[in-house]
Amino acid sequence: MSLLDPILDLFRGKAVTIPPMDGALKPNTALDDGEVVAAALAPDNLAVLRGVPIYSSHREIRQLGYDHAVVGTCPADVSAIAVAEDGTLAVGLEDGSLKIGDRMVEGFNGITALAFQGNNLYVTNGSDHFRPSQWVSDLMHRNASGSVWEVDVKGGQRRKLAGGLAYANGVVVDAANNRLIVSESWRHRLSAVPLAGGNATEVLGRLPAYPGRITSAPRGYLLALFAPLNRLVEFVLQEPQYRADMMREIDSRFWIAPTLSPPHSFLEPLQNGGVRSMGVHKPWSPSRSYGLVATLDNALQPMTSYHSRANGRFHGVTSALAVDGAILATSKGGNHIISVQAGEGAS
Amino acid sequence: MMQPVIELRKMTKAYRGVPAVKDVDFTLMKGEVHALLGENGAGKSTLTKIMAGVVEATSGEILHNGQKVAFANPHEALQNGIAMVFQETSLVPSMTVAQNIYLGEERFLNRLRGIYIAAQQFLQSLNFSVDPTASVSALGAAKRQMVEIARAVHHKADVIIFDEPTATLTPEEKRHFFALMKRLKASGVSIVFITHALEEALAHADRISILRDGELIETGPAADFDRNMVVRAMVGRALTGEIYNRRREASDLRKRGRQILSVRDVSMGNMVRNNSFSIFEGQITGVFGLVGSGRTETFKIVSGIYKRDFLRGGEIEFDGRPVRYNVPVHAVRDGIVYVTEDRKLEGFFETMSIAENFYSGPLAADLTRSSVISFAEMREISAEWSRRLGVKAINDNARVVELSGGNQQKVVIGKGLAQRPKLVIFDEPTRGVDVGAIAEIHRFINQLADEGLAVVVISSYLPEVMNLSDRILVCRQGRVVEEISPVEATEEKIMFAAVH
Numbered sequence: 001m002s003l004l005d006p007i008l009d010l011f012r013g014k015a016v017t018i019p020p021m022d023g024a025l026k027p028n029t030a031l032d033d034g035e036v037v038a039a040a041l042a043p044d045n046l047a048v049l050r051g052v053p054i055y056s057s058h059r060e061i062r063q064l065g066y067d068h069a070v071v072g073t074c075p076a077d078v079s080a081i082a083v084a085e086d087g088t089l090a091v092g093l094e095d096g097s098l099k100i101g102d103r104m105v106e107g108f109n110g111i112t113a114l115a116f117q118g119n120n121l122y123v124t125n126g127s128d129h130f131r132p133s134q135w136v137s138d139l140m141h142r143n144a145s146g147s148v149w150e151v152d153v154k155g156g157q158r159r160k161l162a163g164g165l166a167y168a169n170g171v172v173v174d175a176a177n178n179r180l181i182v183s184e185s186w187r188h189r190l191s192a193v194p195l196a197g198g199n200a201t202e203v204l205g206r207l208p209a210y211p212g213r214i215t216s217a218p219r220g221y222l223l224a225l226f227a228p229l230n231r232l233v234e235f236v237l238q239e240p241q242y243r244a245d246m247m248r249e250i251d252s253r254f255w256i257a258p259t260l261s262p263p264h265s266f267l268e269p270l271q272n273g274g275v276r277s278m279g280v281h282k283p284w285s286p287s288r289s290y291g292l293v294a295t296l297d298n299a300l301q302p303m304t305s306y307h308s309r310a311n312g313r314f315h316g317v318t319s320a321l322a323v324d325g326a327i328l329a330t331s332k333g334g335n336h337i338i339s340v341q342a343g344e345g346a347s
Numbered sequence: 348m349m350q351p352v353i354e355l356r357k358m359t360k361a362y363r364g365v366p367a368v369k370d371v372d373f374t375l376m377k378g379e380v381h382a383l384l385g386e387n388g389a390g391k392s393t394l395t396k397i398m399a400g401v402v403e404a405t406s407g408e409i410l411h412n413g414q415k416v417a418f419a420n421p422h423e424a425l426q427n428g429i430a431m432v433f434q435e436t437s438l439v440p441s442m443t444v445a446q447n448i449y450l451g452e453e454r455f456l457n458r459l460r461g462i463y464i465a466a467q468q469f470l471q472s473l474n475f476s477v478d479p480t481a482s483v484s485a486l487g488a489a490k491r492q493m494v495e496i497a498r499a500v501h502h503k504a505d506v507i508i509f510d511e512p513t514a515t516l517t518p519e520e521k522r523h524f525f526a527l528m529k530r531l532k533a534s535g536v537s538i539v540f541i542t543h544a545l546e547e548a549l550a551h552a553d554r555i556s557i558l559r560d561g562e563l564i565e566t567g568p569a570a571d572f573d574r575n576m577v578v579r580a581m582v583g584r585a586l587t588g589e590i591y592n593r594r595r596e597a598s599d600l601r602k603r604g605r606q607i608l609s610v611r612d613v614s615m616g617n618m619v620r621n622n623s624f625s626i627f628e629g630q631i632t633g634v635f636g637l638v639g640s641g642r643t644e645t646f647k648i649v650s651g652i653y654k655r656d657f658l659r660g661g662e663i664e665f666d667g668r669p670v671r672y673n674v675p676v677h678a679v680r681d682g683i684v685y686v687t688e689d690r691k692l693e694g695f696f697e698t699m700s701i702a703e704n705f706y707s708g709p710l711a712a713d714l715t716r717s718s719v720i721s722f723a724e725m726r727e728i729s730a731e732w733s734r735r736l737g738v739k740a741i742n743d744n745a746r747v748v749e750l751s752g753g754n755q756q757k758v759v760i761g762k763g764l765a766q767r768p769k770l771v772i773f774d775e776p777t778r779g780v781d782v783g784a785i786a787e788i789h790r791f792i793n794q795l796a797d798e799g800l801a802v803v804v805i806s807s808y809l810p811e812v813m814n815l816s817d818r819i820l821v822c823r824q825g826r827v828v829e830e831i832s833p834v835e836a837t838e839e840k841i842m843f844a845a846v847h
Binding site: 012017019022023026027280282284 | 603606609610611612621623624625627657658659660661662669671818827828829830847
């Protein structure tokens with residue numbers, strides 16, 4: 001029967017299925033129970049500069065400390081940050097420009113993540129068609145125009161390592177295996193790209209949420225997943241005409257699409273999946289936003305996870321960073337930076 | 348002052364000496380909606396069946412409108428104005444709606460057209476949009492229930508008992524049902540309804556009674572209850588017996604192994620709805636859910652007994668391969684064994700010997716050494732599994748029907764395990780089994796997980812789920828809604844997830 005299924009799917013429609021969140025990704029409330037270390041507008045892009053954690057908030061880059069000192073202000077919203085071992089700061093901006101120290105590198109459309117390795121900076125260009133803040137449009141157009149680039153820090157030359165990625169949204173260097181690990185958000189997977197360049201191959205697939213930035217951690221990696229897969233959204237993604245009508249006629253805030261923050265308007269489509277009973281919002285109900293950070297081992301298999309469930313506050317986690325035994329996470333949708341002790345409350 | 352329509356005094360019903368209902372006093376007032384709550388096996392159905400004359404009480408008395416009565420059968424109860432609407436309706440599927448409503452009132456010569464017109468008028472008076480000429484077999488659950496209710500009202504029942512009326516209804520149908528209940532109440536009908544959905548009881552009942560282990564624990568106005576009180580009263584049994592006293596620490600739990608089964612958005616009619624979960628090797632996954640939560644159905648789909656929806660029925664991956672079994676034998680050959688909850692009907696060949704039953708397992712899985720029946724191999728297999736499971740019988744030639752419940756269950760388990768499975772699904776493994784055998788079966792299930800097999804235990808008994816499992820999945824309305832670690836699990840927490 002299973003052999004016939006692909007043929008039958010042509011007539012009856014392919015099953016829309018979402019991988020369950022269980023095993024290492026078993027839901028918990030670790031993010032909601034975590035310590036709030038800062039309230040900030042749309043915090044994103046955690047990194048460590050001269051021993052101090054930094055983050056971006058729209059155009060500003062700030063230190064994570066008691067005074068949230070401004071490290072720098074950019075001409076456009078910051079879309080990616082990386083810090084080299086020698087303290088060089090690389091910043092990608094919403095308009096596609098990349099600044100490495102004092103040098104400007106042009107030619108990108110939407111820089112979503114950066115990672116240093118020696119004299120090279122690795123850059124993920126999310127989409128050739130949309131800016132990073134327009135990621136929902138890129139998803140709704142079902143684009144796969146993302147790419148990974150190598151930029152020579154000293155010379156400023158750039159080289160394309162891989163293209164055709166379905167929204168490259170995170171990158172980390174796996175030096176031991178001479179490869180880059182890249183998040184492909186719209187394919188719900190992590191892919192490996194050889195440092196010398198070549199095709200991207202799947203290393204962790206069937207994720208139940210859209211993967212975003214990935215960083216190194218003491219025993220492997222930290223992966224931020226910024227929105228959950230949702231049956232309704234997946235269904236809409238299979239209906240081109242409906243999507244076209246929706247994008248043409250409806251304000252993008254009210255599209256049936258993933259989002260970074262819980263609902264604020266009654267006009268928003270079925271955020272709660274209709275599962276609110278006697279005033280209680282079911283934590284398991286299907287939602288358009290979610291908070292999730294997963295720790296992966298060196299083989300990129302999930303080990304533990306930290307969640308803010310459908311009824312939680314800290315949704316839209318776009319970056320995570322391991323610092324002194326704790327995990328910092330930016331809830332871009334919840335406008336907070338949270339700290340959880342590694343392993344505490346995790347699945 | 349409201350008058351009681353029905354009073355049960357010191358009502359007791361015992362099956363083979365085991366009381367299902369013990370000394371229960373219950374009063375139903377005129378025109379009230381009375382919700383009856385309790386865990387599976389708490390005695391709710393038995394109590395209502397006594398009222399409706401379906402079962403005979405062992406002791407106690409029933410007063411109907413102040414008069415002592417004893418109903419010999421449901422027909423007698425109906426003549427006295429007490430009707431029961433069963434979860435599985437008692438309609439004749441091959442007859443039309445009208446014929447079912449007037450069943451038992453046929454004259455010597457009947458004019459179908461006349462019956463249809465009368466039924467049409469009657470159904471319209473109840474505001475039911477059901478075609479009286481439609482065959483009952485073609486109706487959905489809600490409409491069948493409407494016909495059943497119409498039949499009860501037609502017999503001028505002043506007491507209607509609903510057993511799990513909303514378990515199979517869609518939200519829309521539920522709304523219709525509760526509107527109808529309101530209308531019946533307004534016309535002076537008294538209603539008893541059994542439900543597992545607490546919000547329904549709290550929102551629609553005037554009074555609530557809670558049964559536990561056959562005893563009435565609490566009764567009072569619905570306004571005096573909240574969800575937490577109800578859940579506590581439902582499960583607040585003292586955990587006695589050493590089987591269920593084990594305290595679980597994080598270090599006691601087995602680490603999950605490889606993912607062996609992945610169920611993604613599996614659907615089957617109204618019973619299983621977009622159910623998703625994974626099962627891992629080397630762990631016992633406990634599955635809890637109330638009747639109608641779709642837990643058994645889901646695992647019957649996994650093991651090829653039921654088929655998932657053809658259109659948008661989801662995906663099942665077993666051992667890294669997508670599967671869709673048409674018949675159980677394909678699942679058995681792939682290494683999935685389902686140990687049934689109804690052993691008498693589905694579990695064994697009762698007139699065959701223990702040895703033959705054990706041998707039927709590998710025979711079905713094509714695991715026997717030769718293609719013809721080998722009595723030597725049969726004896727060998729039987730001896731091994733009798734020893735491993737500690738089956739107590741005079742010899743292997745004893746017929747299974749002659750064994751005790753516990754030993755019968757061991758034969759069912761042995762028959763399944765002789766098929767060398769990768770995944771074993773136990774559905775209510777200790778239902779109707781004596782305490783001694785429960786401990787042995789539990790030990791054996793633990794041993795299987797220790798050996799690295801993936802084990803699923805579906806159980807309605809919370810202490811069993813909490814004590815056996817390395818992870819607990821809670822089902823509600825056809826899907827897994829919560830995963831709880833046994834370390835943090837409490838009966839209240841699990842029950843809350845299952846009912847709310």
